[in-house]
Amino acid sequence: MATVQEVAVRVGRRSEAALLVIACAIAIGARAFVDANAADGIGRGLAIYAGAVVALAVAAHVLVRLRAPAADPVLLPAAFALTGLGLAMIHRIDLAYADRGRDTHFGTTQAGWAVIGIVGAMLVIGLVRDHRLLRRYTYTAGLLGLVALLLPLVPGIGREVNGARIWITLFGRSLQPSEFAKIAFVVFFAGYLVSNRDTLALAGPKVLGVRLPRPRDLGPIIIVWAAALLVQIAQRDLGASLLFFGLFVAMLYVATQRLSWVLVGVGLFGVGAVAAGTLFPHVASRYDAWLNALDPSVYDSGRSYQLVQGLFGMASGGLFGTGLGSGSPGLVPYAESDFIVASLGEELGLTGLMAILALYLVVVQRAMRAAIGVRDGFGKLIAAGLGFSMALQLFVVVGGVTRVIPLTGLTTPFLAYGGSSMIANWLIIALLMRISDLARSSAAAPSRVAPSTSRPQDLIDDGEEAHA
Amino acid sequence: MNEPIRRVSVVVLLLFLTLMASASWVQFASADSLGQDPRNVRTLYRQFGSFRGPIVVDGTSVVRSLPVDDPFNYQRTYTDGALYAPVTGYYSIGPGSSGLERAENELLNGSSDALFWTRLGELVSGTEQQGASVELTLSAPVQQAAFDAMGDRRGAVVALDPRTGAILAMVSTPSYDPTALAVHSSSEANRVYQALLADQTGPLINRAIGGDTYPPGSTFKLVVAAAALHAGYSTDTLIDAPDVLELPGTTATIQNYGGESCGPGEQVTLLDALRVSCNTAFAKLAMDLGWPAIAAEAEAFGWGSDLTIPLDVTKSRLPDTPNQPQIAQSGIGQFDVRATPLQMAMIAAAIGNNGVVMKPYLVDTVRDPDLRVVEQTTPTSLGQALSADDAAALTVMMQAVVNDGTAPAAQIPGISVAGKTGTAETGVDGESPHTWFVAFAPAENPVVAVAVLVENGGDLGSEATGGKVAAPIARAVIEAALAAQGVTG
Numbered sequence: 001m002a003t004v005q006e007v008a009v010r011v012g013r014r015s016e017a018a019l020l021v022i023a024c025a026i027a028i029g030a031r032a033f034v035d036a037n038a039a040d041g042i043g044r045g046l047a048i049y050a051g052a053v054v055a056l057a058v059a060a061h062v063l064v065r066l067r068a069p070a071a072d073p074v075l076l077p078a079a080f081a082l083t084g085l086g087l088a089m090i091h092r093i094d095l096a097y098a099d100r101g102r103d104t105h106f107g108t109t110q111a112g113w114a115v116i117g118i119v120g121a122m123l124v125i126g127l128v129r130d131h132r133l134l135r136r137y138t139y140t141a142g143l144l145g146l147v148a149l150l151l152p153l154v155p156g157i158g159r160e161v162n163g164a165r166i167w168i169t170l171f172g173r174s175l176q177p178s179e180f181a182k183i184a185f186v187v188f189f190a191g192y193l194v195s196n197r198d199t200l201a202l203a204g205p206k207v208l209g210v211r212l213p214r215p216r217d218l219g220p221i222i223i224v225w226a227a228a229l230l231v232q233i234a235q236r237d238l239g240a241s242l243l244f245f246g247l248f249v250a251m252l253y254v255a256t257q258r259l260s261w262v263l264v265g266v267g268l269f270g271v272g273a274v275a276a277g278t279l280f281p282h283v284a285s286r287y288d289a290w291l292n293a294l295d296p297s298v299y300d301s302g303r304s305y306q307l308v309q310g311l312f313g314m315a316s317g318g319l320f321g322t323g324l325g326s327g328s329p330g331l332v333p334y335a336e337s338d339f340i341v342a343s344l345g346e347e348l349g350l351t352g353l354m355a356i357l358a359l360y361l362v363v364v365q366r367a368m369r370a371a372i373g374v375r376d377g378f379g380k381l382i383a384a385g386l387g388f389s390m391a392l393q394l395f396v397v398v399g400g401v402t403r404v405i406p407l408t409g410l411t412t413p414f415l416a417y418g419g420s421s422m423i424a425n426w427l428i429i430a431l432l433m434r435i436s437d438l439a440r441s442s443a444a445a446p447s448r449v450a451p452s453t454s455r456p457q458d459l460i461d462d463g464e465e466a467h468a
Numbered sequence: 469m470n471e472p473i474r475r476v477s478v479v480v481l482l483l484f485l486t487l488m489a490s491a492s493w494v495q496f497a498s499a500d501s502l503g504q505d506p507r508n509v510r511t512l513y514r515q516f517g518s519f520r521g522p523i524v525v526d527g528t529s530v531v532r533s534l535p536v537d538d539p540f541n542y543q544r545t546y547t548d549g550a551l552y553a554p555v556t557g558y559y560s561i562g563p564g565s566s567g568l569e570r571a572e573n574e575l576l577n578g579s580s581d582a583l584f585w586t587r588l589g590e591l592v593s594g595t596e597q598q599g600a601s602v603e604l605t606l607s608a609p610v611q612q613a614a615f616d617a618m619g620d621r622r623g624a625v626v627a628l629d630p631r632t633g634a635i636l637a638m639v640s641t642p643s644y645d646p647t648a649l650a651v652h653s654s655s656e657a658n659r660v661y662q663a664l665l666a667d668q669t670g671p672l673i674n675r676a677i678g679g680d681t682y683p684p685g686s687t688f689k690l691v692v693a694a695a696a697l698h699a700g701y702s703t704d705t706l707i708d709a710p711d712v713l714e715l716p717g718t719t720a721t722i723q724n725y726g727g728e729s730c731g732p733g734e735q736v737t738l739l740d741a742l743r744v745s746c747n748t749a750f751a752k753l754a755m756d757l758g759w760p761a762i763a764a765e766a767e768a769f770g771w772g773s774d775l776t777i778p779l780d781v782t783k784s785r786l787p788d789t790p791n792q793p794q795i796a797q798s799g800i801g802q803f804d805v806r807a808t809p810l811q812m813a814m815i816a817a818a819i820g821n822n823g824v825v826m827k828p829y830l831v832d833t834v835r836d837p838d839l840r841v842v843e844q845t846t847p848t849s850l851g852q853a854l855s856a857d858d859a860a861a862l863t864v865m866m867q868a869v870v871n872d873g874t875a876p877a878a879q880i881p882g883i884s885v886a887g888k889t890g891t892a893e894t895g896v897d898g899e900s901p902h903t904w905f906v907a908f909a910p911a912e913n914p915v916v917a918v919a920v921l922v923e924n925g926g927d928l929g930s931e932a933t934g935g936k937v938a939a940p941i942a943r944a945v946i947e948a949a950l951a952a953q954g955v956t957g
Contacts, residue, residue, distance in 0.1 A: 099537075099538075099539065100539070250476055250479075253472050253475075253476070254469055254472045254473055254476060255469065257469075257471065257472050294505070299507065308507070311494055311502055312502055312503075312505065312507070312508040312509075312510055313510065314491070314494045314495050315494060315495060315498065315499040315502035315503050315508070316499075316502075316503060316508070316510040316511065316514070317495055318495055318496070318499050319495065319496060327510075328509075328510050328513055328539060331509065331510065345491065345494070345495060349495065350491055350492060350495035350496055353491050353495070354488060354491065357484055357487055357488055357491070360484070361480075361481070361484045364480050364484075365477060365480070365481075368473055368474075368476065368477040368480070371469075371470075371473045372470045372473050372474070377469060380469045380470075380473065381469070384469075384473045384476060387480070388476055388480060391480040391483055391484070392483070394483075394484075394487070395483040395484075395486070395487060398487045398490075398491070399486070399487060399490065402487065402490035402491055402493070402494050403490065403494070404486060404487070404490045
């Protein structure tokens with residue numbers, strides 16, 4: 001079952017240092033290309049930027065050596081490279097907007113958020129010595145998640161942008177609480193499921209060959225999940241509701257191994273999607289803009305304008321891209337946030353986009369590897385949940401931009417403009433590194449978790465607080 | 469829990485593979501069709517956003533790409549746009565391109581194979597791709613003189629150097645300003661284009677070579693006369709010139725202009741027949757010579773051949789197998805005989821050039837951005853249309869037209885001008901005739917040959933003749949050409 005032991009013997013801090021050098025080179029190089037091609041050339045600004053990037057990388061690496069010495073060496077450099085690419089592209093889009101007469105400072109703001117995100121992640125690694133501490137706050141996390149989701153509906157601080165009421169304004173900054181709610185719900189789901197998985201899976205009536213859980217076992221989680229979904233539907237945040245639904249189903253499956261529930265979940269989702277398309281005009285409109293994007297009547301109505309402009313941008317990038325700073329990403333509305341993937345596809349080409357997708361895939365698979373490697377069930381569920389949520393979020397965003405699924409508003413982790421997303425995703429990296437540290441050090445030195453080797457593996461999975 | 473986590477990992481992998489496939493679909497498989505979508509302005513930016521070479525006349529760039537601060541980077545600008553529009557054409561994000569902008573596009577935008585080494589240099593040095601400059605054969609003063617002389621009248625002027633075929637002037641009126649089509653708004657460009665297209669006077673048509681061809685009228689008598697000389701006639705050969713020519717097998721007749729007689733008797737010399745542009749004599753002569761002889765002569769002058777200069781020239785047409793009355797009509801440039809002004813200029817030029825037809829051309833030299841010569845046009849012969857002796861005889865006859873015939877308005881003091889008028893029925897009832905004049909000068913050693921066409925008689929309407937309307941225009945063009953080449957009387 002567990003095959004990771006031999007891999008985990010090497011802790012890989014040197015690999016991390018080497019990969020961080022590459023990540024810094026990508027971040028600084030991308031910015032340099034933008035300055036050379038789209039701005040007045042490489043100047044003092046780049047030197048300051050490069051200094052900050054290197055300083056952050058060194059600081060993060062040193063802290064990881066001290067506080068999470070066995071953490072997965074790939075997570076930090078991959079997140080660093082993605083953040084650097086995003087910052088370069090957002091800076092580039094500022095320049096593109098300037099050409100079109102718009103004065104924006106997304107790049108500077110986002111750089112600030114990136115610093116906060118990375119420092120925040122380091123604080124988590126520094127202060128949270130064991131992720132299992134979070135289990136104490138299972139229900140608190142669920143409550144916080146719901147409150148965070150509801151905040152945009154509170155008059156005064158809630159704000160509606162483009163029909164979706166998912167922002168709040170705090171201290172003059174706008175925040176998207178659903179990004180943090182996602183982490184809170186992962187903690188809540190993990191905590192709840194690890195405590196109740198056996199009763200969920202084994203007790204309860206059997207209907208049509210499918211064993212259904214007892215309502216009292218499933219109740220709390222269903223209530224939280226349904227509430228979250230309802231709130232998001234009310235806020236017209238289709239992307240986030242899709243993400244939460246998928247996340248819940250995946251975590252339920254990991255906890256109970258009940259494939260039939262996954263099928264029930266997917267079936268429910270299908271029914272829900274069709275029903276939403278029939279009941280809500282704004283959903284039907286999205287479907288139409290997706291299926292008939294290039295149809296002149298749909299395009300001229302403006303519904304598929306952004307999507308089609310994004311496709312045009314990516315098409316013009318072709319295999320190798322126009323080169324950073326040499327395309328026209330500014331033509332696409334929200335090129336710096338919702339459509340940053342199209343901007344990157346245009347200027348870096350299919351090759352660059354594949355590389356970016358591969359980076360994400362590495363992060364997600366490393367999360368899954370940490371989930372497999374760690375011995376407590378809570379950690380497994382958190383790592384798998386966070387990894388899957390990142391994968392699903394990317395699928396919803398990139399799939400929307402490349403017309404696999406209807407376009408919904410979700411941020412691209414690390415790349416897209418937006419402080420909440422940046423901070424939340426760096427927190428995810430911190431949690432994953434914390435869990436992987438435990439997974440890899442416990443593999444190297446099993447005494448740290450001190451499981452009795454005579455116990456069945458399933459109980460080991462549940463950790464020392466396992467419910468029978 | 470590890471087994472379901474592995475399964476979830478596989479699902480994740482599938483999600484990513486889907487994304488990679490969809491990205492490939494957008495950026496590779498359907499990239500071409502998305503790139504060609506008219507709503508995709510990026511294709512326009514790429515096409516229009518590079519430095520395009522200038523079009524040069526007499527050392528001055530009449531078409532240039534000027535740097536501007538918009539996504540296109542460069543604005544195509546046309547100096548004296550209307551003057552050169554029939555030659556340069558336009559380069560527009562709306563309706564596309566025409567003229568040399570279209571014909572020489574690969575040289576102008578730098579993508580031509582001829583510029584391979586230049587591009588390689590640019591690749592190595594990292595500079596952006598630049599187009600070549602295209603230097604024309606046009607002479608600015610001749611072009612200007614022709615344009616001014618045409619004034620508000622509809623028609624065309626072509627001036628050639630008979631010795632080389634170099635086109636000294638190519639004017640078509642009314643014209644348009646290509647700058648208005650080069651605006652960086654496709655809706656505005658299309659609006660301007662639609663307005664030009666809807667204009668009944670056809671400003672977008674280059675009348676000198678394209679679109680409509682015209683009945684050449686009496687200027688076609690040069691072809692018939694050349695065929696007669698080839699058949700053994702001389703300038704003094706007497707030919708029948710009745711006041712009214714009855715056409716065999718019909719009740720139709722041919723008369724002379726205004727019903728006049730061509731001479732005191734029933735017969736005139738070939739020279740006099742051309743001098744006074746005797747319709748009955750040439751109609752009869754055409755029937756006597758037979759259509760194959762005339763058609764062969766016309767074809768020797770280039771009639772019916774494909775020609776690119778490098779603009780595509782509409783083929784001038786002849787009737788296929790005319791009967792006798794149709795041959796008579798054709799002999800005076802009516803019935804189904806159709807010509808472009810360029811074709812008529814080529815005839816004048818060939819007669820002036822000892823019978824040798826030179827291939828007309830507009831582009832003299834193409835230079836890369838470093839001013840190295842990439843292409844240089846060498847004058848080429850299209851063949852001997854008539855013998856040097858016959859050409860000399862025809863020149864004498866054409867001098868008589870100007871000195872003592874239908875075109876006194878083309879006389880230039882101290883310079884012998886050889887010419888031929890034409891006044892062609894359009895075949896539409898109530899429409900004034902097209903007036904023509906073709907000429908070359910100086911007759912002994914010509915440096916310029918010219919054809920002038922004024923549609924529907926210009927401002928004279930039904931009173932118009934080639935001698936009255938077209939000849940003065942030709943004279944102005946010839947004078948400008950002589951002055952430009954330093955030839956004085």
